[in-house]
Amino acid sequence: MSRAANQQLNSPQPRRLLVTGGAGFIGANFVHHWCHTYPRDRVVVLDALTYAGNRSNLASWEGNENFRFVRGDICDRALVDQLLQTEAIDTIAHFAAESHVDRSILGPAAFVQTNVVGTFTLLEAFLQHWRTQKQPDHYRFLHVSTDEVYGSLHPNDPAFTEKTPYAPNSPYSASKAGSDHLVRAYYHTYQLPTIITNCSNNYGPYQFPEKLIPLMCINCLLGKQLPVYGDGQNIRDWLYVGDHCTALSIVIHQGLPGETYNIGGNNEVKNIDLVQMLCDLMDELAVDLPVRPARELITFVKDRPGHDRRYAIDATKIKTQLGWTPAVTVVEGLRLTVEWYLTHRDWWKPLLSDQYQEYYHKVYLS
Numbered sequence: 340m341s342r343a344a345n346q347q348l349n350s351p352q353p354r355r356l357l358v359t360g361g362a363g364f365i366g367a368n369f370v371h372h373w374c375h376t377y378p379r380d381r382v383v384v385l386d387a388l389t390y391a392g393n394r395s396n397l398a399s400w401e402g403n404e405n406f407r408f409v410r411g412d413i414c415d416r417a418l419v420d421q422l423l424q425t426e427a428i429d430t431i432a433h434f435a436a437e438s439h440v441d442r443s444i445l446g447p448a449a450f451v452q453t454n455v456v457g458t459f460t461l462l463e464a465f466l467q468h469w470r471t472q473k474q475p476d477h478y479r480f481l482h483v484s485t486d487e488v489y490g491s492l493h494p495n496d497p498a499f500t501e502k503t504p505y506a507p508n509s510p511y512s513a514s515k516a517g518s519d520h521l522v523r524a525y526y527h528t529y530q531l532p533t534i535i536t537n538c539s540n541n542y543g544p545y546q547f548p549e550k551l552i553p554l555m556c557i558n559c560l561l562g563k564q565l566p567v568y569g570d571g572q573n574i575r576d577w578l579y580v581g582d583h584c585t586a587l588s589i590v591i592h593q594g595l596p597g598e599t600y601n602i603g604g605n606n607e608v609k610n611i612d613l614v615q616m617l618c619d620l621m622d623e624l625a626v627d628l629p630v631r632p633a634r635e636l637i638t639f640v641k642d643r644p645g646h647d648r649r650y651a652i653d654a655t656k657i658k659t660q661l662g663w664t665p666a667v668t669v670v671e672g673l674r675l676t677v678e679w680y681l682t683h684r685d686w687w688k689p690l691l692s693d694q695y696q697e698y699y700h701k702v703y704l705s
Contacts, residue, residue, distance in 0.1 A: 353379040354477075354591075357428045359413050359461065360435030362386035364546045365483065365580055367396035369432060372584035374400055383407045383426050385419070386435065390694065391547040395686070413457040416464060423468040430479045430591060431465055433458065436518075439549055440487075440509045441702050444644055447510035454514035455521070458482070462525045462533075469531060480533040481591055482522040486576070486601070487512035488537065491647035494574075498651035499537070501599045508645050523599075532596035536587060539603040539652045542672065543580035544679045548690055549698065552673070555614055556680040557687060559621040559636065562629030566703040569642030571611030574649040578604035579672035582665040589663050600661070603652025606669035611637075616670075620677045640703055 356373065360366040361384030374382055382400075386392045388410055400406040407426070411418045413435050422428065435457060437443065437450040462480070469478050489499040490506030505520075507513040525531040542552045555565050586602045594600060608616075618633035630636055657663045667675075680687065 353377070353381065354430050355381040355426060355428050356383065356430045356432055357422060357426065358382060358384045358432045358434065360386055360392070360433075362388060362392040362394050362396050362408075363434060364391070364550075365541055365583065366434035367393075367545050368543060368580045369434065369584045369587060370397055370400065372581070372588065374403070374406060376588065378405065381405050381407075381426065383409060383422060383428065385409050385411055385413065385422065387412045391438075393545070393690075396545050414452065414460050416460050419461060419464040420467070423464055428468070429475065429477060430481070431461060432481045432483070432587070432591070433461060434483050436515065438485075438511065440511045441549070441643065442698070443509055443511035443514070445698075445701065447514075450510050450514040451517075454511075455517045458518035459521055462521060462531065466525060466529055466531050474530075476532075478532050479591055479596070480522070480525075480531060481587065482519065482533060482535045483587065484519050484535055484537045485512065485515050486537050486539050486603070486650050486652050487647065488516040488519055489650075492649040492651055494649060496649070496651075498576075498603070498653035499601060500653045501537075501601055501656055508647055523597075526597040534590055534594045534596060535599040536590055537599065537601050537652075538583055539576035539578045539650060541578050541580045541583055543676050544683070545686075546580075548687055548695065551610070551613070552617065552676060553680060553687065555617045556621065556677055557691070559618065559628060559630075559633045560625060560681075560684075563636065564638040565614055565618070565633075565636045566638055566640045567611055567614055568640060568646060571609065571614070571639065572648075573610045573646060574607050574651070575610065575613075576603050576650055576652050577606040577608055577613070577669050577672070578602065578665065579667035579675070582667050585666075586657060586663045589661050590657070593661050600657045601652050601654050602657060602663075603654040604665045604667075604669065605654070606665075606672075607649075607651055608669060613669075613673075616673055617677065620674060624674075624677055625681055
């Protein structure tokens with residue numbers, strides 16, 4: 340049993356969580372992890388069900404007495420206040436965010452509204468709720484953020500640490516940086532027990548098809564080109580979403596208010612190498628590929644504006660202070676992910692809507 344689970348069993352009462360964005364990719368995986376690991380806890384999911392939110396991601400928990408789904412906007416202060424009060428929430432796990440760089444380039448306003456204004460709304464509501472409850476020590480506001488706030492690294496630069504200055508380069512990362520600063524300020528100004536985590540690129544089940552790994556898997560199955568930006572030499576650190584959820588659980592139970600923890604996978608891979616690994620896995624695992632070998636579908640396309648060259652996370656702090664390290668290598672995680680998309684076609688096929696096709700054309704074909 341994990342240390343976090345042991346701690347919960349020894350605690351006087353279960354936690355009561357509000358999980359924002361819990362029908363999205365990382366949020367849904369977190370809900371599955373938390374509900375499995377801590378069945379005594381109450382989990383309330385608040386999600387606006389925008390294009391990337393999918394209530395079916397949480398279908399296995401519908402009807403569970405300790406689970407509730409609420410469709411709503413984190414910018415709706417009255418709704419947030421009501422949920423905090425009526426559900427006696429003591430922990431917010433804040434995942435809700437507009438998160439795709441390409442979409443932030445096409446339409447940045449939604450990113451500022453959700454990521455900055457939405458986070459501010461949650462902080463204000465939680466601050467009032469915490470004060471009303473006489474500022475309990477065990478309350479927590481977990482803000483899940485990204486390594487993209489740190490900007491871009493050169494090939495030989497050291498990895499991002501929690502002390503790396505912020506230098507966001509896209510509307511998405513700038514909006515997340517703004518929300519990080521607000522969360523930090525509410526701790527230092529009001530002593531609200533907030534914690535920030537900055538993670539590297541996540542992958543795994545339930546990821547919307549616009550992101551790199553599911554996009555490549557699905558396009559292989561459809562016999563469509565595999566678009567790779569620029570020269571394909573951009574480097575990312577890949578974190579399996581299950582490892583991320585374990586880390587977040589430990590941070591909620593053991594992390595210190597006011598602290599920031601970087602969460603990385605220790606898996607730096609060039610984009611082109613990652614795509615080739617996926618192609619080889621598809622050749623091995625998929626029996627019905629329209630084009631084989633799948634590498635023949637790789638197509639280099641015009642680079643993304645302001646495309647960051649390299650991200651890398653130094654996760655020493657969370658390892659030394661909280662004892663977390665990633666358990667899944669990129670080779671293991673990619674196989675698990677490809678197998679999931681192969682066996683869940685009924686999940687991703689409905690997501691390839693006319694709206695998605697229009698977005699896809701703008702980004703890769705225009």
